[in-house]
Structure formats: C-alpha cells, structure tokens
Amino acid sequence: MLQIKDTLVSLDVIERFFICNLEKCLGACCIEGDAGAPLGEDERRKIQEILPVIWDDLTPAAKAVIEKQGVAYIDEEGDLVTSIVNGKDCVFTCYEPDGVCKCAIEKAYKEGKIDFYKPISCHLYPIRCKRYADFTAVNYNRWKICKAAEVLGRQEKIRVYEFLKEPLIRKFGKSWYDELAEAADVYLEEYGK
Template sequence: MIQIDDVVVTLDILREKFLCNLDICKGQCCVEGDAGAPLEKEEVAELEKVLPIVWDDLSLEARAVIDKQGVCYKDEDGDLVTSIVNGKDCVFTCYDENGCCSCAIEKAYRAGRVDFYKPISCHLYPIRVGNYASFKAINYHRWNVCKAAVLLGEKENVPIYKFLKEPLIRKFGQAWYDELEEAVKELSERGLI
C-alpha cells in the first residue's frame, strides 16, 4: 500500500489491468449485485436535479420505483445507494437496441443535457472507496462480470489507475493524481510493481 494525502491506495490498483469491454459484458455492473450504486450524501440532490431531464429515458418499472421510494435508499449496511428495479437494475439504467446497459445520466451528460456525470462510485468502478475516521482507502473490487475488462486490460496493458484517471482526478484532484503517478514511477524503478 501507499498513501497520498489522506488516501491509502492498494497496490492492486497500480498493478492490475482493466479496460471495460461493453461489447462483451453489456454493462452488467449496472444490473448485477445486491444493492444499488453507493452514493455520497451530496449526490442525492444531483440525482434529484437531473431526474426530470432523464425521466423519459428510464423504464416504466424504474419510474414506478422512483415514484414509490425516490432515487435512493439505505441498504442493509445503512449506506445510501441508488434505488433498484426488481432487485437488480439501477433505476438510472437504460438499454440500447443490442441489449447493452448504460447510464441514463451519463448519456444525458455526454449529450450536454446535464452537468452531473454520474455517481462517483459508478465512475470509479472497479475502485471502491472506503471512508474511515482519519483516512480514505481505495481498493480494487474484483467481480466475475468484469472478466472481459480484465482480459482486455491485460491485452492492452492498461493498469486500473490509468483506466480510471478521469474519475480519480474528479474525486481527489489533479495534484493528487500527479502524486500517484510519481509514486508509481518510483515503485516501478524499485521493482515493487
């Protein structure tokens, strides 16, 4: 592990390879699992703000869930997560003609319709952020639905931290990411990664 400011980084994030392959996985990370996507408290207001703009992109089932319980709920651990449909799909998922799942919020962001990209936990995946009293920890979350991403990342030699450069900067800032790259360079020179 290394630490940059108050963030502990596991070496897996620096060593392991990952590159999403939506042609194979079809966006299963937005569907599979036992709860919705983890949310930061301030993101709830952002989700509610973009909801009217993405409403027509959501399924009828997702709209019904949102009407009943809102855009989020507390999971069994007491954490805020996005609401889900039928115990699986995030309410913000949408599907294309090929059955590929994507995020309605991200789609609206890319089209210039909203200024919120999507929840940071989604943007950072497969990194998960743990918040502790005096520090944060970022860990690689391994999941069998992402096997194609691991294989493509290995083929293209893309480490997780490089694949997730944009969301890491969004979460921790450019100076933090620059320091991470310096640490990677030093660890590589010493043969530790």
C-alpha cells in the same frame, strides 16, 4: 498499500490491468449486485433535480420504484445507494439497441442536457472508496463480471489507475493523481509487476 495524501491505495489499483469491455460484459455492473451504487447526499439531491430530464429514458419498472421510494435508499450496511429494480438493476439503467446497459444520467450529460456526469462511485468503478476516521481506502473491487476488462487491460497494458485517471482526478484532484502515478511508476519499476 501506498499512502497518497490522506488515502491508502490498494496495490491492486496499481498492479492490475483494466479497460472496460462493454462488448463483452454489456454493462453488467449496472444490473448485477445486491445494492445500488453508493451516493453522497449532494449527489442524491442533484439526481432528484435532474430526474425530469432523464425520466423518459428510464424503464417503466424503474419509474415505479422511484415513485415509491425515491432515487435512493439506505442499504443493509447503512449506506445511501441508488434505488434498484428487482433487487439488482440500478433504476438509472437504460438499454442501447445492441443490448448494452448504459446510464441514463451519463447519456443525458453526453447529450449536453445536464451538467452532472454520474455518481462518482459509478465513474470510479471498479474502484471503491471507503472513508474512515483518519483516511480514505481506495480499493479495486475485483469481480467476475469484469474478467473481460482485465483481459483487455492486460492486452493494452493499461492499469486500473491509468484507465480511471479522469474519475480519480474528479474525486481527489490532479495533484493527488500525479502523486499516485509517480508512486506507481516507482513501485512498478522496483517490483516489476
């Protein structure tokens, strides 16, 4: 672990290689798993606010879930997460003609319709952050659906923290990221991973 300000960063974030490879995984992180994406209460409110803008991009099944339980729920671990369809698919999943899963929130943002990119937990994925009393743990969530991303990252020599520079800055700020990058350089030079 590396300590960066009030965070503890897993060495996997620095050592592992990663570049999302949507051609291979088809956006599986939006439709696999047993709970929705973690949200903050402010994000839940923002999603509720933008819901009319993204509504037409949602599937009929997703609309039915949202009408019944809302955009989010409390999961088995007591965390606020996005609502899901059929026990796995995020309600904000939309599909491109090529079968790739995309986020309806991100799509609307990129089209200039809203000012909210998407939940930070989605933007950071495969990094997961967990707040404890004295620090935030920053971990790499290694999962078989991202194997192609690890392969592509290794080919291109892009590490997890480099690929996720933008969302890490969004979450922790530029000075935090700069400190992480500097510590990563020192660590990798010393240990040659």
